[in-house]
Amino acid sequence: xxxxxxxxxxxxxxxxxxxxxxxxxxxxxxxxxxxxxxxxxxxxxxxxxxxxxxxxxxxxxxxxxxxxxxxxxxxxxxxxxxxxxxxxxxxxxxxxxxxxxxxxxxxxxxxxxxxxxxxxxxxxxxxxxxxxxxxxxxxxxxxxxxxxxxxxxxxxxxxxxxxxxxxxxxxxxxxxxxxxxxxxxxxxxxxxxxxxxxxxxxxxxxxxxxxxxxxxxxxxxxxxxxxxxxxxxxxxxxxxxxxxxxxxxxxxxxxxxxxxxxxxxxxxxxxxxxxxxxxxxxxxxxxxxxxxxxxxxxxxxxxxxxxxxxxxxxxxxxxxxxxxxxxxxxxxxxxxxxxxxxxxxxxxxxxxxxxxxxxxxxxxxxxxxxxxxxxxxxxxxxxxxxxxxxxxxxxxxxxxxxxxxxxxxxxxxxxxxxxxxxxxxxxxxxxxxxxxxxxxxxxxxxxxxxxxxxxxxxxxxxxxxxxxxxxxxxxxxxxxxxxxxxxxxxxxxxxxxxxxxxxxxxxxxxxxxxxxxxxxxxxxxxxxxxxxxxxxxxxxxxxxxxxxxxxxxxxxxxxxxxxxxxxxxxxxxxxxxxxxxxxxxxxxxxxxxxxxxxxxxxxxxxxxxxxxxxxxxxxxxxxxxxxxxxxxxxxxxxxx
Numbered sequence: 001x002x003x004x005x006x007x008x009x010x011x012x013x014x015x016x017x018x019x020x021x022x023x024x025x026x027x028x029x030x031x032x033x034x035x036x037x038x039x040x041x042x043x044x045x046x047x048x049x050x051x052x053x054x055x056x057x058x059x060x061x062x063x064x065x066x067x068x069x070x071x072x073x074x075x076x077x078x079x080x081x082x083x084x085x086x087x088x089x090x091x092x093x094x095x096x097x098x099x100x101x102x103x104x105x106x107x108x109x110x111x112x113x114x115x116x117x118x119x120x121x122x123x124x125x126x127x128x129x130x131x132x133x134x135x136x137x138x139x140x141x142x143x144x145x146x147x148x149x150x151x152x153x154x155x156x157x158x159x160x161x162x163x164x165x166x167x168x169x170x171x172x173x174x175x176x177x178x179x180x181x182x183x184x185x186x187x188x189x190x191x192x193x194x195x196x197x198x199x200x201x202x203x204x205x206x207x208x209x210x211x212x213x214x215x216x217x218x219x220x221x222x223x224x225x226x227x228x229x230x231x232x233x234x235x236x237x238x239x240x241x242x243x244x245x246x247x248x249x250x251x252x253x254x255x256x257x258x259x260x261x262x263x264x265x266x267x268x269x270x271x272x273x274x275x276x277x278x279x280x281x282x283x284x285x286x287x288x289x290x291x292x293x294x295x296x297x298x299x300x301x302x303x304x305x306x307x308x309x310x311x312x313x314x315x316x317x318x319x320x321x322x323x324x325x326x327x328x329x330x331x332x333x334x335x336x337x338x339x340x341x342x343x344x345x346x347x348x349x350x351x352x353x354x355x356x357x358x359x360x361x362x363x364x365x366x367x368x369x370x371x372x373x374x375x376x377x378x379x380x381x382x383x384x385x386x387x388x389x390x391x392x393x394x395x396x397x398x399x400x401x402x403x404x405x406x407x408x409x410x411x412x413x414x415x416x417x418x419x420x421x422x423x424x425x426x427x428x429x430x431x432x433x434x435x436x437x438x439x440x441x442x443x444x445x446x447x448x449x450x451x452x453x454x455x456x457x458x459x460x461x462x463x464x465x466x467x468x469x470x471x472x473x474x475x476x477x478x479x480x481x482x483x484x485x486x487x488x489x490x491x492x493x494x495x496x497x498x499x500x501x502x503x504x505x506x507x508x509x510x511x512x513x514x515x516x517x518x519x520x521x522x523x524x525x526x527x528x529x530x531x532x533x534x535x536x537x538x539x540x541x542x543x544x545x546x547x548x549x550x551x552x553x554x555x556x557x558x559x560x561x562x563x564x565x566x567x568x569x570x571x572x573x574x575x576x577x578x579x580x581x582x583x584x585x586x587x588x589x590x591x592x593x594x595x596x597x598x599x600x601x602x603x604x605x606x607x608x609x610x611x612x613x614x615x616x617x618x619x620x621x622x623x624x625x626x627x628x629x630x631x632x633x634x635x636x637x638x639x640x
Contacts (some may be wrong), residue, residue: 004042006093009035017091018065018116029066029265033058036085041294043096044084048308048431050107052291053152054084056182056262060150060286061085063268064178067276068146074118074134078127078151080108082180083117090116100431102605108435122435123403124373125158127151128177132164135173146176146276153181154350157372162252168281169253176275177254177283180262182290249283258285263292323488326462326481327424331356333463334393334422335363337470337494342367344470345392347382349375355395355424375400379407379419386417391470398423398438398480405444408476413448416475421445422466426455426480427518427568428597428611433604438480439597442516443573445478446546452477452499453545455517459486461543467494482518482568484607500547504556508538511625512560514553516542516575519566522611525618530625537625545575548582557588564625567596568616593628595621 006013011028012035015021024032037058044051062085064075070090077083087105088096091114098104109117119130131149138145155161156179168175246256255278260271268286275282310317338344338360350373352358361368371378375396382392396404401423412419426438445453452472456462462481469477505520506527515523520541527537540556542549557563563583565576576594583590595616602610611617615624 004038006039009039012036012039012093015089016093018070018089021062021066021089024066026066026266026269029059029062029269033062033265036062036088037292039093040084040088040096043099045310047097047099047101048310049100050081050084053079053081053182055292055294056288056290057082057150057180058085058292059263059265059268060178060180060288061089063265063272064148064150065089066269067272068148071116071118073146074131074148075116076119076127076131076134076147076149077109078121078149078155079124080106080121082150082152083109086116087114090114100433100604102603102609104604106433106604107431108433120435122432123400124155125151125160127155128161128164128168128175131175131177132168132171132173135175136171139173147174148176148178150178150180153179155373157350158374159377165249165252165254165281172253172280174279175281177281179258179283179285180288181259181285182288246283246285249285252281254281254283256283256285258283259287260285262286262288323485324459325484326459326486327354327356327483328359329356329459329462329486330395330422330424330466330481331359333466334395335360337467338364338367341391341470343389343391345369345382345385345390346395347371347378347385347392348395349373349378349400351395351397351400354397355422357395375404376407379404380411382419383407383411383415383417386412386419387415391418391420393420393422393470395422395424397425397436398427398441399425399429399436402440402444408445408451409448412476413450416450418473419476420466420469420472421476421478422469423478423480425483427482428602428607428614429483430607430610431604434601437597437602439568439570439602441478441480442545442567442569442575443577446573446578448476450475451546453480454478454497454543455480455545457505457515457517457520457541457543458489460489460491462486463491464495464497465543468497468499471496472499480517482607487521497543500544500549502540502542502544502549502552504538504552505541506537506539508536510536511562511564511629512538512540512556513564513566513621513625514540514542514556514575514579515566516545517568519568519616519621522616522618523566523621526621526625529618529622533622533626535626535629542575545578548578550582553579553582554586554588557583557586557590561591562628563590563592564621564628565592565594565596566616566621568611569596570599571596572599593624595624 011024011032037055040054077086092105095105100107105113108120108122110120111117127149128151131147135147151161249256308317308319334346346357346360346368348355348357349371352361352370357368371381378394382394385392423441426441429436429438442453445451454465456465465479469479506524513523523539527539530537565579567575569575571594574596576596580592580594583592612620
């Protein structure tokens, strides 16, 4: 398994920007596509990353940059998983070797990274709305550049895409939407019919003839003209309706072209060249294969989406965890509970594997629902289930649940419906960066009246919290936990926890560290470091951010003058803020240091690297605690 040597490539070694791409002959793009694919697989096999989507849009990316004059012509990529080849072609070929690593380039599109990254996005379904804003600004500025949004079929399950398309159709804006459809069930024998049809529909002669017919009918009397135009429109519309699945897009005001083979780079270029001469809303429907290239991709269509470092020949990942991930522990626990309670329903938004719900999907499929990339719908769907006595469990990444904030408030909390929210990927998630860090959930959930919020310190506590949540019927309840492997503690039988009760996990006399979730273990390790420095720290596992254990808190705050709160949530409005508010309400005068995520967006890097940078790792917490105590002692000496 030799390393790919880019210097031996025929074309890729000379491609740094789209201007270099345009120097090639059209037929050379086929070999370039092979070279780009090989380079991408070789690079990502060493460092890990999102592979499948980018492999699928290789030819499409080449064709877009070959035809359009980027960055003057604007290409907006939805999500960014499909943007790796775009990065290779826009000055970041070498930088790809550090993608998603600390101080390296982002795994998503990022405006501060390149002028070719027109619009940054880590969440799906934003591209068409952004394209309309950019096109509208273009028209105000009296420019004539093209605006192209590239969106995957998965992102088209989100309602925002249709809201934007409806708006574009009404405004008649000059925008091209490329629907990258990577469903693998498309039959090869479709291509010849569809390509012939689209060559016909984009042909200059056809379009001139179409316009001429329209103009000719216009010189007749109005009644005859209108009748003939209606007949002509029906004939053309009927032809498209029979041969293409584009009737919906035509109804939204788009001229539809497709489906087309998204891996025939020559035909793609020819099509885009013709379409670039047209105006108004246009939708191009391309059919691609996610992960196209490696032989193992069709066997693992979901797994190849994102990989740890892997063997580029077999696709097998190098690293195997010895301790199961929190995600798997949650998925197994929910399935166990659902087998005992037929009212439990599992709901997620296009992430069965990522949330652990693939387990219940396999074992109790009738009580598993994947609503697509539609978090708002997911929450209100759960609210409807709850009104009829079911126990819906909405398992959604912390960062994605942000998208459904209004539904949590309006549809769930106000009605006091018992919906269980399970937030995976809470805290700093690592390589995906600021768009995916789940560092706001404690804040945005805590301000909702009636919401119960908890976070487990380990996997056994996670199971007990989940069991407690499914038994809770007084309103919404949320549990958040981090990405990654659990601690490896012993698993016991399910125990129902008392809502709002924390625990003292370590006695101390010098300072109290109040922690939540995975920061409890870090705080325990920090206390051991402080012991070696003669500082005896007490550690509290809060368990609940809302409601707080007021009895325990009053006891701890009465015992210690100095309190440190530790969380992997933003310090504004989170767990520490809740403790500070409690102290103020109770007229307690403790000196409280709120330690967590500062008021800035945190870039990408491994979680342990980011924890160290922000000093929420054991060593960092110990340093912060020591400085906090030392500051007071220096102040006392100066006064004496």
